[in-house]
Amino acid sequence: MKEMAEYINDIDVSKQAPVAEPNRQYYFIKKASEYVKAASKEAGRPLTFCVTTFGCQMNARDSEKLVGILEQIGYQEEVDEDKADFVIYNTCTVRENANMRVYGRLGQLKAAKKKNPHMMIGLCGCMMQEPHVVEKLKTSYHFVDIIFGTHNIYKFAELIATRFESRRMVIDIWKDTDKIVEDLPSERKFSFKSGVNIMFGCNNFCSYCIVPYVRGRERSRNPKDIIREIERLVADGVVEVMLLGQNVNSYGKNLEEPMSFAQLLQKIEKIEGLERIRFMTSHPKDLSDELIEVMKNSKKICRHLHLPVQSGSTEILKKMNRRYTKEQYLELVHKIREAVPDISLTTDIIVGFPGETEEDFLETMDVVKQVRYDSAFTFIYSKRTGTPAAVMDNQIPDDVVKHRFDRLLKEVQSISAEVCSVHENTMQSVLVESMNDHDERLVTGRMSNNLLVHFPGDASLIGKIVDVYLKECKGFYYIGEMKNIP
Ligand code: 5AD
Ligand code: SF4
Helix, strand or coil: CHHHHHHHHCCCCCCCCCCCCCHHHHHHHHHHHHHHHHHHHHHCCCCEEEEEECCCHHHHHHHHHHHHHHHHHCCEECCCHHHCCEEEEEECCCCHHHHHHHHHHHHHHHHHHHHCCCCEEEEEEHHHHCHHHHHHHHHHCCCCCEEECCCCHHHHHHHHHHHHHHCCCEEECCCCCCCCCCCCCCCCCCCCEEEEECEECCCCCCCCCCHHHHHCCCEECCHHHHHHHHHHHHHCCCCEEEEECCCHHHCCCCCCCCCCHHHHHHHHHCCCCCCEEEEECCCHHHCCHHHHHHHHHCCCECCEEECCCECCCHHHHHHCCCCCCHHHHHHHHHHHHHHCCCCEEEEEEEECCCCCCHHHHHHHHHHHHHHCCCEEEEEECCCCCCCHHHHCCCCCCHHHHHHHHHHHHHHHHHHHHHHHHHHCCCEEEEEEEEECCCCCCEEEEEECCCCEEEEECCHHHCCCEEEEEEEEECCCEEEEEECCCC
């Protein structure tokens, strides 16, 4: 980061912007920083930013890139959105309610902007990839300054510079891209762990899902770039990485020299100093025996697999275009558990998909009872315009869906409380993540299986891996005690 800052400092912005990336963006970082310096002088104080992230881990990682660029430009972080000079919403559109929240909060920002002449508002992320959203913003939300999508986050500095120059709403949305720009700044939320994108986009077109339309076609990053990024992270104190992709199991298929996800994992495993590897998300149809074998033999891959089932009914799975049956899913779970007995399994489930009958729903309940997930994210089906499911017959009435959802949630929670408690009175290796939110004598750490444990300790432990004895299960987390002093 320091080297990058020095390089950027030496750029002459009176010359033309370079065409090649990432140099072009370095140029605009310098240019934008001069505008920010001038504005900050006028305001008589440093300018601040606040990035709010909606949605998934992928968005969280993108936000770290936004923060990295903003800090290079000279903005300082401000946690209170109402006080910030640059407010950015990195949006999600997987379900309708996320969209409604963004519109609601934008209404409040309008008032804040009236009071602060330096304030800018930026919107990016999945929601911006939907043309009807951008239309609505253009007509009813004139006070928004910058709108961009999921494919051109790397251009953030350029868009900010353009906004300073044009004084008009800047909109830049790409339908799709085959471009992956490396070596841009990014600012990690945690010093000791980091998300690492290994691929972007999705080719699966599950019939309910808007992701393939807003994140574009599947593109894998070059393994060399991934390894180099992780090596740098490790040199900077990171001990745990979360490899991110919509469907990590199909990693590498479109590379010039194709490589499987399992092969990539083996390369990452060799990085010295890296202690833990996690990944997300796995599509059951692409989870290979090779991957199970690699997980079984690995010392670093965490004992946790997120394996979205979505529905337990083969009929509904077919309509969802998931390309596996209930039996195939259960067989896969069996194979994984046989190879890695202590694995923690989590899932995503959608209730109320069009045409879902009570029998279909009971199939889902049956899978939940058979698999006994450590935890499950349960969602009410949300109709996304443009997806095949949105125009399917037989959309399910709200009251029926709600009743099913409540039954499912109850089952999921009671199973997960039982499953969680099996580790009581065992020793576990734990990565200490933070001070406890409620009790300053405690720290909070994460086990390999993703469960949290709270135990006595102080801030010096944050980022360290320690052995903790699990004294008591409290439903979804543990109270423990450290047994060794690092
Ligand atoms: N309605 C409800 N849930 C959805 N998901 C994706 N699209 C929808 C939708 N239209 C859920 C899936 C996915 C998770 C990230 O979000 O379960 O795995
Ligand atoms: Fe959506 Fe299916 Fe792709 Fe996941 S795999 S992002 S649910 S289309």
